[in-house]
Amino acid sequence: MPAASGTARGGIDLGGTKIEAVIVDPRSKVLGAARRPTPTTGGPRDVVNEMLAALRDAAKLAGVKPAELLGVGVGAPGNVDPETGAVSNALNLPDWGGSYPLAAQLSRRLRTGVFVGNDVQVATDGEFRLGAGKPYKSVLGVFWGTGVGGGIVLDGKEWLGRGGAGEIGHTVVMLDGRRCPCGRRGCLEAYAGRAAMEARARKLKDKGAKTDLFKLMKKHDRPRLTSSIWEAAVRNGDKLAIELIDEAVHALGAGIGSAVNLLDVEAVVIGGGLGLRFGEPYVARIAEEMKPHVYVSQPDVQMASLGDQGGAIGAALLAQKARRTRASG
Numbered sequence: 001m002p003a004a005s006g007t008a009r010g011g012i013d014l015g016g017t018k019i020e021a022v023i024v025d026p027r028s029k030v031l032g033a034a035r036r037p038t039p040t041t042g043g044p045r046d047v048v049n050e051m052l053a054a055l056r057d058a059a060k061l062a063g064v065k066p067a068e069l070l071g072v073g074v075g076a077p078g079n080v081d082p083e084t085g086a087v088s089n090a091l092n093l094p095d096w097g098g099s100y101p102l103a104a105q106l107s108r109r110l111r112t113g114v115f116v117g118n119d120v121q122v123a124t125d126g127e128f129r130l131g132a133g134k135p136y137k138s139v140l141g142v143f144w145g146t147g148v149g150g151g152i153v154l155d156g157k158e159w160l161g162r163g164g165a166g167e168i169g170h171t172v173v174m175l176d177g178r179r180c181p182c183g184r185r186g187c188l189e190a191y192a193g194r195a196a197m198e199a200r201a202r203k204l205k206d207k208g209a210k211t212d213l214f215k216l217m218k219k220h221d222r223p224r225l226t227s228s229i230w231e232a233a234v235r236n237g238d239k240l241a242i243e244l245i246d247e248a249v250h251a252l253g254a255g256i257g258s259a260v261n262l263l264d265v266e267a268v269v270i271g272g273g274l275g276l277r278f279g280e281p282y283v284a285r286i287a288e289e290m291k292p293h294v295y296v297s298q299p300d301v302q303m304a305s306l307g308d309q310g311g312a313i314g315a316a317l318l319a320q321k322a323r324r325t326r327a328s329g
């Protein structure tokens with residue numbers, strides 16, 4: 001509708017599994033949303049084509065043309081250069097080891113400004129400004145999914161460090177512990193990341209452990225153990241799945257508790273594929289597992305409230321900020 005043109009913003013959450021796009025109004029209400037699987041072959045250009053398709057689908061549902069958007073924000077994995085919008089080292093994306101000018105490519109084809117930020121940080125920002133983190137001034141966002149990502153807001157401002165802040169998944173919860181997908185040992189992600197948990201489940205199954213995890217995967221025609229498969233297996237009483245999820249919750253308690261000792265944030269917001277799928281009861285369990293590690297005072301622990309679209313809604317905030325900067329400059 002013409003009502004949306006000129007005031008609507010776009011947001012894209014570029015994940016290793018799916019691309020989620022939203023169009024939002026000035027108050028961040030979702031006007032249209034679309035989702036596409038992330039290509040597993042090809043390279044950055046193929047990924048960009050799917051991102052464009054998802055955004056155009058969402059725009060169509062919102063009744064607005066992409067070129068009429070105020071701007072589009074993107075939350076991307078890997079190393080993001082916020083100035084140029086180039087993304088490098090996105091190892092969960094096909095053939096994306098090098099640097100690729102993501103903002104420039106999208107902007108040229110959408111004919112509107114495109115602003116790129118770190119996926120987990122924009123999701124944390126979304127929860128901080130619009131979701132479960134709204135009542136607080138300092139928040140640690142923890143995204144429990146394929147990996148374990150973190151975003152930090154201190155005193156109302158996002159903390160990016162030198163660009164690499166928030167990597168809670170690679171804090172050490174066990175000296176000389178299990179090998180992490182990053183190559184190091186004993187990282188939180190080695191125990192709680194879905195990719196690492198799948199590798200562990202496969203190894204234990206090959207050694208003779210009984211589990212229906214991989215049967216469920218085949219039955220639902222999935223290439224990997226998704227969050228919903230883990231949840232279904234735990235619900236069915238699958239012993240191995242329960243053991244690995246318990247271990248993950250235990251490790252999350254140690255990792256998040258240690259981060260709280262360092263930052264003393266008012267609240268921890270837990271999201272991500274597994275976080276959202278397992279929901280409130282598991283968020284409460286993680287909070288309990290944090291307690292033995294928290295030295296001074298336990299913060300509030302909340303479940304992310306923007307849901308699956310949180311990453312894309314948070315990304316759309318980038319377009320708002322960027323516009324304000326330009327307008328005042």
Ligand SMILES: [Zn+2]
Nearest residue numbers: 170180182187
């Ligand atoms: Zn690691």
